[in-house]
Amino acid sequence: MSISRQSLVPIYYQIAQEIEDKIRRGELRPGDMIPSEAQLCREYRVSRMTVRRGLELLAEAGYLETARGKGTFVARPKLENLTVDFTLLERYRVKLLAAEVQVVTEPALSRLGLGPRDRVIFVRRLYLGEEGPVALDRKYLPYNKGKPVLEADLAYADLPEMAQMHTDVLPVRSELVVFARALEAAEAEALREEPGGPALVIEQTVYAQSGQPIGWGVLVGKGEVFRLEAVSRPY
């Protein structure tokens, strides 16, 4: 009922806030029906489109579910959808170990759908935490003669950014696969660990609109130290 028409914040937003507060405080519980749109119009003395705009915000945010002919109801929080915090480049210092053009070999060859004589840009980087190296990073991009890339740009770019620098094709989808395996000898040395020790492996593939893969990367993180975090999103 505390809606101000003079406020800079839009009326529909104030209405949404007020209902969200009631849900957060437990005054409205999952399954409860909220007042009808017509009722809310009368309560707040606003037009229906304004009420609907507010309810729409809450529906998108996962707080409300609407049922045509029945009403609008408080929704149960959905914890199945998780988003990964994948901002590694901001969390660690990055050291560029190598950036070169080479003939592609497995496993990049098959992941990128290339032939055995095709060439790729190969980038190798080390992530440094407070107490030494925490992860090793290898990325492969199909080599494109016409589009040179600056080493300086490669040092701090993530895979989608790299792909975009080097091709005209727009990256539109990214896939991750995460698993654990033992450190290989070369990896162990770079990470100052024992070979055979546990490592977190993150494989990333970036695709163009056409479905064609335009970048592939493996990140090998030191066990225990290197962590991924994910949080649920209500909707």
Add this chain to the structure above:
Amino acid sequence: MSISRQSLVPIYYQIAQEIEDKIRRGELRPGDMIPSEAQLCREYRVSRMTVRRGLELLAEAGYLETARGKGTFVARPKLENLTVDFTLLERYRVKLLAAEVQVVTEPALSRLGLGPRDRVIFVRRLYLGEEGPVALDRKYLPYNKGKPVLEADLAYADLPEMAQMHTDVLPVRSELVVFARALEAAEAEALREEPGGPALVIEQTVYAQSGQPIGWGVLVGKGEVFRLEAVSRPY
């Protein structure tokens, strides 16, 4: 221009589809300005709210970005936001190894914010793939005398579901931490692996609205075999 007023699909949706198609086909490219709302009203011979509803859909989906006073522009796909496919229960066969009430010990004690004499429901499960066990699962819920739980329900529930079964408090947020470590002896035996071998560890905490943790779990996955997958969401 192929908008049908007789169609069952709403006009705003048809408009959104048409613009989305142009973007997907590359006819409109990131950074391009699309016709103004007023222009689209004239083109499609509809009211402005209808046009705006359509544009709003595309903005939510990440295809468009609006700039007050300037115009509406095609957005660059955002690949930073990743959603995890965490539907383990549907992918593997699950075997309930134990379900009992016990006095809480570390690490569950501190994760759940309990005292050393509090009790928890402890659930231990094994995930079975085609070729034997792939993961071991331990979950802890603060014990609530008044709310008994059936073993049968525990076998196939995920952590948020368990928490909801056993408390009146609603789970509203879930956090995951993912890393690699060496298998402990008991874990290795259950998974039929060598102790010290690589394991993918997923720790999950579920919180109530109050911020209080109401469930904690660890999943230990066999290296190489047990994998998590994540996909980018455009918005």
Add this chain to the structure above:
DNA sequence: AAGTGGTCTAGACCACGAC
């Protein structure tokens, strides 16, 4: 000043669900 998107109004007709 002219054009843009952001907000809001006061109506309208419709499909759907419950009674």
Add this chain to the structure above:
DNA sequence: TCGTGGTCTAGACCACTTC
């Protein structure tokens, strides 16, 4: 039949950007 949410109209005023 009545109340519900879903769609749509034809205006209006505003803040902001560009010229």
